[in-house]
Amino acid sequence: MREWQNRPLESLYTLVWLDGIYYKVRQDGKVVTRVLYSVIGLSLSGKKQVLGIYTAESESAKFWLTVLTDLKQRGIEDLLIACVDGLKGFDTAIANVFPATTVQLCIVHQLRNSFRFVPDKLLKELANDLKTVYQAPNREQGLENLLVVQEKWGSAYPKAIQPWVEKWELLSPFFDYPAAIRKVMYTTNTVEGYHRQLRKVTKTKGAFSSDVALQKLVYLVIQNLQIKWETTTYNWKEIINQFSIIFEERIKSHRIE
Known part of the structure; x- marks a missing residue:
C-alpha cells in the first residue's frame, strides 16, 4: 500500500x-x-x-x-x-x-447546500429555477438567470441563494468550455x-x-x-x-x- x-x-x-x-x-x-x-x-x-x-x-x-x-x-x-x-x-x-x-x-455540492435551507415542498421549484442558471448557454446568460433567481428567492432564503452570487467566479468557469468538457468538469x-x-x-x-x-x-x-x-x-x-x-x-x- x-x-x-x-x-x-x-x-x-x-x-x-x-x-x-x-x-x-x-x-x-x-x-x-x-x-x-x-x-x-x-x-x-x-x-x-x-x-x-x-x-x-x-x-x-x-x-x-x-x-x-x-x-x-x-x-x-x-x-x-x-x-x-x-x-x-x-x-x-x-x-x-x-x-x-x-x-x-x-455545481452538485452547491445545489445540495442550497436545498438545506428551503422547505421540502419548494425544492422542486427551486431546483428548476437553478437549472436555468447552470444549464444556460453561456456565462452571461447564466448570471442573468441567477439574478432573476436571486430576486425571486433571495429575500426569503438568502442562505440558499447568496452563495451562488458570492462564488459565481468559481462556479462559472465551465461555461468557457465546449459541452463535452463541461459534462466532466462541473460536478x-x-x-x-x-x-x-x-x-x-x-x-x-x-x-x-x-x-x-x-x-x-x-x-x-x-x-x-x-x-x-x-x-x-x-x-x-x-x-x-x-x-x-x-x-x-x-x-x-x-x-x-
Missing part, C-alpha cells in the same frame, strides 16, 4: 477531482471523526485513476495544500482543471502549487461514485482501529475499482481533441499519441 501511495505519477492530468468523506476511528479510548481525502485524476489517455488517499482530523485548505504538494513531488507538473467542493480557500491552495490550473466548484460525480463504493465496505465496519486500518481497506477497494476504470472515458476522442485545442501548448510536451 505504501509503495502504491508513493508511486510516481504522470506529468499532466487533464482533470482532477478532489473531495473528502468522514469516518469514525478509535483514538485514545474514544471514537473520533476523521476525514479520508481522495484525489482522482483523468489522464491524457482518458482513463481515471486514484492518485492518492490521505487522512486528517478535518477538511481544510491548509491540509489540501500538503496533498497538492505531495502530488507535485510525485511527478505531476500540470493540472488543467480541478473540480472541488466549496471548501473556503481551496482555490488558493491549488493556485499556490499549480497556478495555471482552472478551479471549478462543484464531482466521479469522485462521489467512488465514495459510494468505499461506503459499501466501510459502513459495516463501525469505528476503525486506526487511520492505517482504514487506508488498507480502501487500498483494496481501489485495486478492484481500478479494473473497472481500465475502459476509456465516454466520448474521450472528442474531449481530448477539445482539450488539445484549448490547452495546445501545455499538452504538446505531454501528449500520448
Whole structure:
C-alpha cells in the first residue's frame, strides 16, 4: 500500500477531482471523526485513476495544500482543471502549487447546500429555477438567470441563494468550455461514485482501529475499482481533441499519441 501511495505519477492530468468523506476511528479510548481525502485524476489517455488517499482530523485548505504538494513531488507538473467542493480557500491552495490550473466548484455540492435551507415542498421549484442558471448557454446568460433567481428567492432564503452570487467566479468557469468538457468538469460525480463504493465496505465496519486500518481497506477497494476504470472515458476522442485545442501548448510536451 505504501509503495502504491508513493508511486510516481504522470506529468499532466487533464482533470482532477478532489473531495473528502468522514469516518469514525478509535483514538485514545474514544471514537473520533476523521476525514479520508481522495484525489482522482483523468489522464491524457482518458482513463481515471486514484492518485492518492490521505487522512486528517478535518477538511481544510491548509491540509489540501500538503496533498497538492505531495502530488507535485510525485511527478505531476500540470493540472488543467480541478473540480472541488466549496471548501473556503481551496482555490488558493491549488493556485499556490499549480497556478495555471482552472478551479471549478462543484455545481452538485452547491445545489445540495442550497436545498438545506428551503422547505421540502419548494425544492422542486427551486431546483428548476437553478437549472436555468447552470444549464444556460453561456456565462452571461447564466448570471442573468441567477439574478432573476436571486430576486425571486433571495429575500426569503438568502442562505440558499447568496452563495451562488458570492462564488459565481468559481462556479462559472465551465461555461468557457465546449459541452463535452463541461459534462466532466462541473460536478464531482466521479469522485462521489467512488465514495459510494468505499461506503459499501466501510459502513459495516463501525469505528476503525486506526487511520492505517482504514487506508488498507480502501487500498483494496481501489485495486478492484481500478479494473473497472481500465475502459476509456465516454466520448474521450472528442474531449481530448477539445482539450488539445484549448490547452495546445501545455499538452504538446505531454501528449500520448
